[in-house]
Amino acid sequence: MNGKYLENTYEEWKASRYAKEGRACQSCHMPDRRHLWRGVHDEPTMRGGVTMRASDPVRAGPAIQASLEVRNTGTGHRFPTYVTPKVIAEIFQSDRAGKMLRGTLRQYVIARVVSADLSTEISDTRLAPDEAATFDYLETIHPNAVSLTYRMRVEPDAFYAGLFESLLAGGPAVRGEKMIRTALAASLRSGFTFNEERRPLPGQEAGIQPRRVTVVGADRQYSQIKGHSPRGKE
Numbered sequence: 001m002n003g004k005y006l007e008n009t010y011e012e013w014k015a016s017r018y019a020k021e022g023r024a025c026q027s028c029h030m031p032d033r034r035h036l037w038r039g040v041h042d043e044p045t046m047r048g049g050v051t052m053r054a055s056d057p058v059r060a061g062p063a064i065q066a067s068l069e070v071r072n073t074g075t076g077h078r079f080p081t082y083v084t085p086k087v088i089a090e091i092f093q094s095d096r097a098g099k100m101l102r103g104t105l106r107q108y109v110i111a112r113v114v115s116a117d118l119s120t121e122i123s124d125t126r127l128a129p130d131e132a133a134t135f136d137y138l139e140t141i142h143p144n145a146v147s148l149t150y151r152m153r154v155e156p157d158a159f160y161a162g163l164f165e166s167l168l169a170g171g172p173a174v175r176g177e178k179m180i181r182t183a184l185a186a187s188l189r190s191g192f193t194f195n196e197e198r199r200p201l202p203g204q205e206a207g208i209q210p211r212r213v214t215v216v217g218a219d220r221q222y223s224q225i226k227g228h229s230p231r232g233k234e
């Protein structure tokens with residue numbers, strides 16, 4: 001597909017420092033030789049896969065500005081693996097109770113997106129071992145905002161969710177519709193937050209003008225979903 005194999009995990013690992021350091025797949029996936037393969041559905045494993053580095057938020061006129069660096073520091077291959085999961089880096093303003101304030105959310109998708117029939121790659125923004133991407137935040141300050149929250153979420157079964165949705169879009173008389181709906185609900189429920197950090201908003205600093213930080217991540221285009229609430233539970 002687009003000159004790339006669908007599953008390239010072994011080759012990615014072989015080219016990484018982990019192979020040179022002699023860290024095999026089992027060293028991460030079966031620690032202490034427990035016979036349990038830990039992966040994308042496991043919160044500690046996901047948290048250990050990447051490192052989040054949040055900048056302190058800065059007030060710039062009517063806006064709040066910040067950035068979030070996400071680096072693949074603990075995954076021996078591209079993060080996330082395969083085409084099924086979707087990782088979402090999110091920055092939003094929160095109120096005194098830590099709740100997300102409407103209209104302040106910015107999201108960046110880290111995933112390999114392919115068509116439902118697997119024939120075409122739409123985009124690949126995954127991070128190779130030790131690679132980083134920096135996401136920017138620049139939004140008008142919400143009157144109730146007291147802090148900025150940086151968060152990483154994963155929808156481990158995003159590809160299946162998309163597949164089920166495209167099947168259901170086939171019309172009202174789709175065969176096995178009830179089963180597909182049940183499967184869709186289950187794949188949406190599997191999403192969870194694996195890393196979160198909150199920083200207080202500073203007082204007004206004089207002379208700082210709003211400025212757009214560039215999104216850096218090799219030469220890829222990160223898709224942004226702005227002002228849109230993520231699927232599943234909040």
Ligand code: HEC
Pocket residue numbers: 009010013014018023024025026027028029038039040041045046048049050074075076077078079080081085
């Ligand atoms: C340095 C640690 C590390 C090494 C070495 C490593 N992995 Fe991983 N792997 C991870 C982490 C962290 C995740 C979870 C994040 C993700 O999905 O990318 C993961 C996820 C996966 C997944 C997805 C699992 C799921 O639940 O769907 C597969 C499959 C996988 N790795 C295979 C391999 C194979 C095969 C090797 C060896 C060639 C390997 N890994 C080496 C850390 C590692």
